Amino acid sequence: MPSVIVITNRKGGTGKTTTAINLAAALAAEGQRILLIDLDTQGHCALGLGQRPKPGQASVHRLLATPGASLTEALVATAYAGLDLIPADSEFQHDLAPDDDQILVRALAEPAIRDRYDAILIDSPPSLDRLLLNALSAAHWALIPFVPHPLAEEGVRQLAKVFFRVAMTSNPNLRLLGLLPVMYDHRIGQHRRVQDLVASQFGQERLLQGIRSDIKLAEAFAAGQPIRHYAPRCRGSLDYQAAVAEIIKRLNSRG
Numbered sequence: 538m539p540s541v542i543v544i545t546n547r548k549g550g551t552g553k554t555t556t557a558i559n560l561a562a563a564l565a566a567e568g569q570r571i572l573l574i575d576l577d578t579q580g581h582c583a584l585g586l587g588q589r590p591k592p593g594q595a596s597v598h599r600l601l602a603t604p605g606a607s608l609t610e611a612l613v614a615t616a617y618a619g620l621d622l623i624p625a626d627s628e629f630q631h632d633l634a635p636d637d638d639q640i641l642v643r644a645l646a647e648p649a650i651r652d653r654y655d656a657i658l659i660d661s662p663p664s665l666d667r668l669l670l671n672a673l674s675a676a677h678w679a680l681i682p683f684v685p686h687p688l689a690e691e692g693v694r695q696l697a698k699v700f701f702r703v704a705m706t707s708n709p710n711l712r713l714l715g716l717l718p719v720m721y722d723h724r725i726g727q728h729r730r731v732q733d734l735v736a737s738q739f740g741q742e743r744l745l746q747g748i749r750s751d752i753k754l755a756e757a758f759a760a761g762q763p764i765r766h767y768a769p770r771c772r773g774s775l776d777y778q779a780a781v782a783e784i785i786k787r788l789n790s791r792g
Contacts, residue, residue, distance in 0.1 A: 539572075539654045540788060541645060542714060543676035545661040545669070547699070548692025552682045552719030553577075555754055556777075557660040558585040560680075562763030563781040565619035569655040572621050574608075576641075576672050577662040580625040586615045587761030590624045598629035600644055601671070608644045617763070621654075634667035638707055641675040663692075665699060673703040678714040680784070682748075683735065685718050685728035693735060713739070714787060717780060718747035745783055748776040 544557040554577065561573040574597050575582035583590050590596070595611035611623045644650065645657060661672040673679065679700055683693050693716065704711040716739060718732050736744045748754075751773030757764045764774040 538651060539645075540656045540678065541659065541676045542656065542678045542680055543659040543661050543672045544680050544682065545659075545672065545696060546681055546683060546692050547663055547665065547695040548683075548688060549663045551684050551692065552717075552748065553663070554579075554581045554585060554660050555758060556680070556682045556717060556719065556748075557658055558582060558758075559763050559765065559777045560781060560784065561620055561658050562586075562617055562765055563777065564656055564658075564785075565617055566765065567785070568619065570619050570653065572612075572623065572650070572654045572657045574623045574657065574659045575625040576668050577660050578625050578627055578629050578631070578668075579662075580627040581758075582622060582660050583613075583624045584761060585758045586617070586620075586622060586763070588613060588615065588622060588624065590627075594624065596626035596629070597623045598626035601634045601640055601668070602629070607647060607649070609647070609649045617766075631662075631664060631666050631668060634671075636667065638667065638670040638674045641671040645675055665695075669699070670703065670707075673700065673711060674708045676708070677710055678712055678788070680714045680717060682717045682719045684720050685725075685731040685735075685747075687727075687731060694738075697739075713743060714784065715745040716743050717745045720750045721747035722750055723747075746776065746779050748773060748780065751776075 544553050561571050565571045600606045613622045615622050659672045662668045722728055749772050753768040753771040754773040757767035
């Protein structure tokens with residue numbers, strides 16, 4: 538059974554999709570078979586991997602709206618060895634999702650998906666609805682990127698309430714992989730204060746090494762490439778390499 542990691546935050550603009558893309562690419566570069574599922578209807582995972590979904594193309598949201606649909610119908614091979622994508626439908630209306638938090642759980646249990654990958658990453662929407670609940674219900678691990686800003690801190694707190702509710706009800710296997718500060722600048726007092734506050738609330742051991750602000754990350758996204766391919770020696774790439782190494786260590790140590 539592959540490890541399922543949801544990258545999530547209740548607030549948008551927290552580096553969630555950038556983290557999902559770069560984590561997926563880094564794990565694939567380690568020789569793992571990786572599936573990235575874009576559950577966020579903004580559909581930015583495809584753009585960040587150089588994909589341009591066509592109108593009517595199969596998506597993960599078709600699974601949610603169409604009884605009997607399979608995730609395998611929406612699989613797209615990327616330009617990066619070992620990394621497949623299931624894109625989003627940017628026109629999907631969230632209120633069309635059925636009142637069922639287990640759709641994604643059942644879909645990921647299909648042998649054609651379960652036996653094909655070592656890890657599955659889910660880029661979740663920031664909204665609190667059936668899409669987010671499906672992502673949390675299907676995951677083993679939650680990774681929470683956040684910008685060290687008071688509003689982002691509130692987003693982490695809101696997500697924590699949902700996280701623990703799901704963990705205590707529909708998914709007792711859900712665990713917190715870590716909190717990842719992004720667009721971090723240690724010279725800014727506000728950034729240090731918010732990071733320290735998050736660490737005090739969730740535990741210093743939950744906090745991953747931060748991702749510093751780097752324009753190369755935005756350039757890489759615009760170019761449709763993971764940062765490790767676009768600018769492998771820039772500080773954003775080095776920071777993601779360090780974060781991925783720690784994530785792999787945590788996954789291996791906790792089973």
